[in-house]
Amino acid sequence: MTEDTVQRPNRRRGDSQEPEAPRARKSFLSRKTDEKLQKDGVPSVDEVGQEPEPANSEKDENRGGTWGSTGYCAGDSEAHRDVRYSIPSFGSQTLTVFKVQMKLYYKSSSAIAMMVMAIMIPVIVTIVPDEYLATLVSQCSDANAYLGSMLALLPLLMGLFVSILCGPPISQEFKDRTAYMNMSLPMSRSSFYLGKYLAGFVLCIGVFMLAYAMALLATGLEYSSVSSGLVLRSIAASVVALFAFSCTAFCLSAVNRTPSTMIPFLLMTILLPFVFLLVGVRYDIDELFMLPVFLPDLALLVMGSPFMGSVNGFFAMMGVNFVDVGEYDAMLVIGIVWGTVFLLLGLLKTIRREM
Numbered sequence: 001m002t003e004d005t006v007q008r009p010n011r012r013r014g015d016s017q018e019p020e021a022p023r024a025r026k027s028f029l030s031r032k033t034d035e036k037l038q039k040d041g042v043p044s045v046d047e048v049g050q051e052p053e054p055a056n057s058e059k060d061e062n063r064g065g066t067w068g069s070t071g072y073c074a075g076d077s078e079a080h081r082d083v084r085y086s087i088p089s090f091g092s093q094t095l096t097v098f099k100v101q102m103k104l105y106y107k108s109s110s111a112i113a114m115m116v117m118a119i120m121i122p123v124i125v126t127i128v129p130d131e132y133l134a135t136l137v138s139q140c141s142d143a144n145a146y147l148g149s150m151l152a153l154l155p156l157l158m159g160l161f162v163s164i165l166c167g168p169p170i171s172q173e174f175k176d177r178t179a180y181m182n183m184s185l186p187m188s189r190s191s192f193y194l195g196k197y198l199a200g201f202v203l204c205i206g207v208f209m210l211a212y213a214m215a216l217l218a219t220g221l222e223y224s225s226v227s228s229g230l231v232l233r234s235i236a237a238s239v240v241a242l243f244a245f246s247c248t249a250f251c252l253s254a255v256n257r258t259p260s261t262m263i264p265f266l267l268m269t270i271l272l273p274f275v276f277l278l279v280g281v282r283y284d285i286d287e288l289f290m291l292p293v294f295l296p297d298l299a300l301l302v303m304g305s306p307f308m309g310s311v312n313g314f315f316a317m318m319g320v321n322f323v324d325v326g327e328y329d330a331m332l333v334i335g336i337v338w339g340t341v342f343l344l345l346g347l348l349k350t351i352r353r354e355m
Contacts, residue, residue, distance in 0.1 A: 088187075090188065090190070090191055093187050093188060093191035093192075093195070094190075094191040094194050094195040094198070095195070096187075096191075096195065097187075097191055097192055097194075097195025097196055097199075098195040098196075098198050098199050100195075101169065101195060101196045101199035101200070102199045102202075102203070105165065105199060105200075105203050110164045110165070111165065111203060111207075114161050114164075114165075114207045115207060115210060117157070117211075118207055118208070118210040118211040118214055119210065119214055120214075121150055121211060121214040121215055121218055137222060139306055140304075140305075140306065141304055142223075142227075142304065143219055143222075143223035143224075143225065143226040143227075144226050144227050144230045144231070144303040144304055145303060145304040145305055145306065146219055146222060146223060147215055147216065147219045147226055147231070147303055147305075148234070148300045148301075148302075148303035148304060148305025148307075149305050149306065149307050150215035150218050150219060151211065151212070151215050151299075151300060151305070152300065152305060152307035152308060152309050152313075153309040154208075154211075154238070154296050154299060154300060154309070155269065155296035155297055155300075155308060155309055155310035155312075155313065156269060156309040156310065157211075157309075158208065158238070158241060158242065158245060158269075158296050159245065159264070159265045159268050159269030159296075160265055160269070161204060161207060161208075162200075162204055162242065162245040162246050162249055162264065162265075162268075163249055163261045163262070163263075163264040163265035163268075164261050165200045165203055165204055165246075166197070166200040166201070166204070166245075166246045166249035166250050166253065166264070167249045167252065167253055167259065167260055167261040167263070167264045167265075168253060168259035168260070168261060169196045169200060169250070169253060169259075170193065170196065170250065170253040170254045170346070170350060171253045171254070171256045171257065171258060171259040171260070172253075172259040173196075174257070174353070175257070175258060175259060189350050189351045189353075190347060190350075190351065192350070193250075193254070193346065193347050193350045193351075194347070196250075197246070197247075197250050197343065197346075200246055200249075200250070201242065201243065201246045204242050204246055205239060205242055208238055208242065209235070212231075212234075212235060212238075216231070230302055230303050230304075231303070233302045233328065234299045234300070234302045234303050235299075236332065237295055237296075237298045237299035237302060237328070237331075237332065238295075238296070238299045240292070240295055240332050240335040240336060240339075241292060241295035241296050241298075241299065241335060243335065243336065243339040244292035244295065244335045244336075244338045244339040244342075245264075245268055245292070246339070247338075247339035247340070247341075247342040247343040247346070248264060248267070248268060248338075248339070248342045249264040249268075250342075250343065250346045251342040251343070251345050251346035251349070252264050252267075252346075253346070254346040254347075254349040254350045254353070255346070255349055268293055269293075269310070269311075270311060272291075272293045273293045273294065273310065273311040273312060274311050276288040276289065276291060276293065276294075277289075277311060277312065277315070277322060280322065281322075286324075289322045289323055289324065289327075290327050290330055290331045290334055291334060291338070292331075292334060292335040292338045292339070294310075294312060294322075294323045294331070295331060295332075295335050296308075296310060297310050297312045297313065297323045298323055298325065298328065298331055301321075301323055301325050302325060302328065
């Protein structure tokens with residue numbers, strides 16, 4: 001063999017140098033996965049079988065928090081580890097629905113109109129000619145009767161206002177399909193129903209207490225004092241009447257598929273009083289005159305008012321009065337029982353209503 005002869009590498013001696021096979025190009029997702037594994041100290045797929053790098057104790061100590069190697073470690077309050085998450089209680093859910101419904105009422109023009117009508121009572125009295133006021137004073141025996149006369153339209157307005165505020169809420173929610181969005185939240189149907197009812201009931205009480213205050217102010221222009229005991233008895237009868245009327249309206253709202261304000265008004269103010277009067281007189285059933293539809297008349301009769309804007313007041317102008325003031329306590333109890341029964345019926349209907 002000459003010097004110019006090229007010696008070929010012997011593969012058996014291991015001195016052969018074969019070209020490396022080209023590596024497959026990694027995808028973007030694979031590169032990101034490898035970077036994350038390297039960040040967490042886990043060897044990637046390409047590094048399996050290689051000698052691991054020595055652990056960095058300082059780096060491991062800095063990885064105590066959520067920011068990795070930055071050295072930041074969140075405390076319990078910052079990481080919300082000491083916060084307990086749970087579904088709101090029944091009372092909290094009811095209060096939330098109550099607040100939302102009250103905001104809706106404040107945006108309603110009907111609620112504002114009711115408050116304006118209550119405030120207008122003393123204004124109307126001041127602009128009425130003196131000869132008409134003298135006639136009214138002559139027909140009233142004392143200051144309390146005059147106060148009751150200022151509220152003569154209480155039975156009519158009570159049925160109207162309660163129907164406007166408490167008639168549409170539940171059925172309107174189902175008609176607009178907003179009730180189904182509320183039902184999907186962590187909220188019970190009982191809280192949904194009772195929260196809306198309490199909002200309507202509280203607003204009704206506020207409107208009529210404002211009417212009483214304005215009537216007292218108007219009475220003070222003609223008389224020096226009134227009997228506080230009779231006024232409180234009249235207010236108690238009005239509150240129970242509002243309870244019975246509002247529970248009935250909400251029950252009808254839960255039953256009806258479409259919202260209606262006229263059905264509760266016609267039922268509680270005209271239809272039921274007229275039917276009870278006819279049946280009671282025809283069959284001599286005096287107990288029918290103790291039902292809650294006559295509670296607004298009782299609130300005026302307690303103060304000795306000769307005027308009542310109701311079906312019973314129409315017959316009273318002809319000299320026939322069917323409501324007995326002596327049954328005051330019994331009528332209040334019946335009104336509370338009536339309202340409770342209808343409130344539970346409406347609640348049961350709302351709970352069982354199909355989605």
